[in-house]
Amino acid sequence: MEIRLKNLSKIFIDRTKKETRAVDDFNVNLASGRLTGLLGPSGCGKSTMLFMIAGLHEPTFGRIFFGEDDVTRLSPDKRGIGLVFQNYALYPHMTVKQNIMFPLENMQISREDALDETQKIADLVGIGNLLERKPAQLSGGQQQRVAIARALVKKPRVLLLDEPLSNLDARLRLHMREEIKRIQRETGITTIFVTHDQEEAMSISDEIIIMNFGKEMQKGKPQDIYLYPDNLFVAKFLGNPPINIFEGEIKDNYVYFGDQKIFQKQAPNGNYYVGIRPEDFKVSNNKEGVHVPTATVEVIGRDTMIRFNANDTQVRALVESDSVRGKDEIILTVNDDKIHLFDIETELALRIVETLSEKEKQEAKELVLYFQNLEEQLSQRKQLEEEEEDIKRTKKKRKKKKGEK
Numbered sequence: 001m002e003i004r005l006k007n008l009s010k011i012f013i014d015r016t017k018k019e020t021r022a023v024d025d026f027n028v029n030l031a032s033g034r035l036t037g038l039l040g041p042s043g044c045g046k047s048t049m050l051f052m053i054a055g056l057h058e059p060t061f062g063r064i065f066f067g068e069d070d071v072t073r074l075s076p077d078k079r080g081i082g083l084v085f086q087n088y089a090l091y092p093h094m095t096v097k098q099n100i101m102f103p104l105e106n107m108q109i110s111r112e113d114a115l116d117e118t119q120k121i122a123d124l125v126g127i128g129n130l131l132e133r134k135p136a137q138l139s140g141g142q143q144q145r146v147a148i149a150r151a152l153v154k155k156p157r158v159l160l161l162d163e164p165l166s167n168l169d170a171r172l173r174l175h176m177r178e179e180i181k182r183i184q185r186e187t188g189i190t191t192i193f194v195t196h197d198q199e200e201a202m203s204i205s206d207e208i209i210i211m212n213f214g215k216e217m218q219k220g221k222p223q224d225i226y227l228y229p230d231n232l233f234v235a236k237f238l239g240n241p242p243i244n245i246f247e248g249e250i251k252d253n254y255v256y257f258g259d260q261k262i263f264q265k266q267a268p269n270g271n272y273y274v275g276i277r278p279e280d281f282k283v284s285n286n287k288e289g290v291h292v293p294t295a296t297v298e299v300i301g302r303d304t305m306i307r308f309n310a311n312d313t314q315v316r317a318l319v320e321s322d323s324v325r326g327k328d329e330i331i332l333t334v335n336d337d338k339i340h341l342f343d344i345e346t347e348l349a350l351r352i353v354e355t356l357s358e359k360e361k362q363e364a365k366e367l368v369l370y371f372q373n374l375e376e377q378l379s380q381r382k383q384l385e386e387e388e389e390d391i392k393r394t395k396k397k398r399k400k401k402k403g404e405k
């Protein structure tokens with residue numbers, strides 16, 4: 001069942017009357033039967049979005065549709081949702097079986113059927129043999145499976161997962177990722193998976209929505225977003241090590257470093273933010289490209305990291321170690337389609353800017369300033385918090401010293 005969000009917004013107003021646009025005019029359709037990853041930095045509005053879809057937060061504006069049903073004013077228990085949080089609170093005094101069955105208790109369903117359903121779901125999530133245990137007798141991963149089973153037992157129309165793996169250690173997280181993917185495929189239930197972890201979102205999602213300060217930055221298949229970022233934010237947010245961004249000039253279909261022409265790139269003359277992912281550099285056999293001495297390379301097993309400067313910005317290239325071995329100097333090139341160009345003022349990909357009207361360009365420019373402003377406020381707030389932390393810590397230390405005397 002498709003989920004449609006229309007002009008969905010949530011604005012929080014705090015004691016000082018300051019507004020936070022946690023979700024800001026969202027218009028998206030989430031594909032039926034698919035897993036959509038909601039990805040963005042901490043505080044960008046992911047949980048708020050999920051809570052509105054769940055019915056736990058009332059939207060300030062906008063509407064939410066499940067298929068043809070407008071569920072905007074429907075209470076959570078009438079929406080047909082299953083919810084799993086990072087802190088999956090299981091009832092400690094109940095067995096696994098009782099925990100999973102609990103949501104069925106107030107339904108018109110015989111105990112026999114409920115037990116049947118519980119066993120089926122428990123088997124599906126891989127804890128069918130643990131039904132008589134108490135939560136304290138389970139590992140973190142098993143507890144999370146119980147939480148997922150409990151969310152699924154009522155056969156919800158929509159499964160909502162809010163950073164469900166954040167409390168697990170790294171190895172378990174990888175495994176549970178695959179398990180959630182499998183469970184989602186087997187049930188075919190429309191799922192939203194919230195995470196701030198790009199790798200997690202990239203590996204698990206059929207489609208990703210990237211958010212920043214409550215706004216949609218891009219939506220698409222993971223690989224498409226990675227290969228064709230719509231804007232500078234998305235380009236920088238995805239990729240590890242991150243994409244290189246430097247200011248560069250295009251002249252006569254070449255990227256220039258200073259007055260040296262370096263890489264071929266078909267594009268109109270002008271200044272751009274040039275984006276190149278570290279892994280998209282290749283060692284060239286002819287003369288064209290950027291010449292770098294290999295004296296300071298950093299070998300990371302199969303790959304080698306090479307650093308050089310492009311118009312005063314340090315750039316990192318990741319190439320195969322074999323291609324560098326024994327050479328004093330290498331020449332790096334990049335394929336035309338791996339060179340991303342962004343408009344300086346709107347920070348939008350060139351292919352997008354080219355389609356905009358003047359008015360739309362103006363709006364995009366204003367959005368960049370709006371984000372910059374919020375970014376500044378955020379960093380100021382963080383600094384203040386850190387200073388307060390420092391003061392508290394010093395006070396504590398003094399007290400302790402006094403106590404010792």
Ligand SMILES: Nc1ncnc2c1ncn2[C@@H]1O[C@H](COP(=O)(O)OP(=O)(O)O)[C@@H](O)[C@H]1O
Pocket residue numbers: 012013014020021022040041042043044045046047048049
């Ligand atoms: N109940 C609330 N009251 C006021 N502000 C809130 C409340 N919940 C969230 N916010 C603010 O809304 C923004 C988005 O928060 P949230 O949705 O929790 O982000 P995320 O889940 O992406 O980390 C943050 O700036 C947060 O401080």
Ligand SMILES: [Mg+2]
Pocket residue numbers: 046047048
């Ligand atoms: Mg959150």
